Amino acid sequence: MSLLSVSHVTKRFGGLVAINDASLVVEAGSITGLIGPNGAGKTTLFAVVSGFEAPTEGTIRFEERDITAVPTHVRARDGIARTFQIVQPFAGLSVADNIAVGAHLRHAGRADALAVAHDVARRVGLDRDLHKPAASLTVAGRKRLELARALATGPKLLLLDEVLAGLNPSEIRDIVPVIRAIRDDGVTILMIEHVMQAVMNLCERVYVLAQGRIIAEGEPRQVCEDQAVIEAYLGKGAAARLSSRAAGGAHV
Template sequence: MTLLQVKQLTKRFGGLVAVDKVDFHVEAGEIVGLIGPNGAGKTTLFNVIAGAFGPEEGEVLFEGRSIAGLDSARICQRGLARTFQIPQVFSSMTVRDTIVTGSLLHHRAVADAQVAAEAIARRVGLGARLDVPTPSLTTAEKKRIEVARALATGPRMLLLDEVLAGLNASEVAGMLDLIRQLRDEGTTVLFVEHNMEAVMSVCDRIVVLDLGRKIADGAPLAVMADPGVIRAYLGDAPAAALETEAADA
């Protein structure tokens, strides 16, 4: 079943076309990576899907219904939640209270929201940190609380924005385990990431952008061997050299 479908999506800022007629889809149960060199349009595309920006052209369908132009709150209510690259922690709150802010979307009673928040904290590895003020958390824990707050809204799909940035190797491995666990529990994942090793290890498919356009979409090994992808990351001369080596091998 196709959960998310992006059709001919275009976003401009003045004369700059940041996203140029992009098409891609995400099937239910997939982990899909959205990658590309700096300035490729990844964050803009992510923000249009999440409702931070409206598109100039094209369509975004979630579970077959249009969400293009809806605000972030209404998109979240539909079952599509996001995290932020820089964790948006509430400095006056504890871990429990922060996750409760997401739980209140579906729980009218604060007590019920707290019970749900505690279960989610355990799910993401923060069960022992519920009463800790958020400014006291480590970078890795702040990344996890971003995921927890999004999960508290009960999403069917998560948009993860560079959840591995700033983490050491052990913390990256732990976050990848969490992403796999969430998928196994039924949450579909689309994430923007620069850590290619991590992307290759966890993604079912990869979508590649360059200069606002989609240049590749497919299985990780096939995409990373694509000459156009190599050229986008390394430039024409290194790409040509790699292609020559491949031909001589």
């Protein structure tokens, strides 16, 4: 069953077409990747799915319901949570209070919300930092905090916007199993990611966005060999040059 389906979404900012007739489907229980060169419109597509921006055309369906006109906070209540590419901590609050804001969505009492916050912090590896101010966290810590806050809302669909960007290889190695564990707990994930090693490792299905259009979709390996995808990243004619070099190499 498809949990989220984006159909024929176009988003224009004045004369700029950020997303052009993009469609994608996220199956329940999957980890789906959204990749593409810088400026392709990935984050704009997230903004449209989470309700921060209204699409110019097209519809968003969540659990078979049309949610195109539903405001952001109601989508969160329905079960869509997002993280931000540029981290947005509540800088004046402690880590525990940051996560508790997310937990309050489904828990009215402060004690309940804090208990959920502790639990979520343990899942993402922030339990040692609970009482620190959010502003004192490292980049990796802030990325985990983004993840923890979103997770604390008890989502069905988690939109992860480059949670691995800016992390070093060992930090990435630490957090990949965390993301997989979240999916195994029943949360469907749609992730924007540039770290291909992680995309290959985690995603069952990948969509490639370039200049606002979906130019390829499929399994990660298949997508990486797609001519259009290689050209979108490396420039026109790159695919042909690469394959001829590979062919030439084979002769020698």
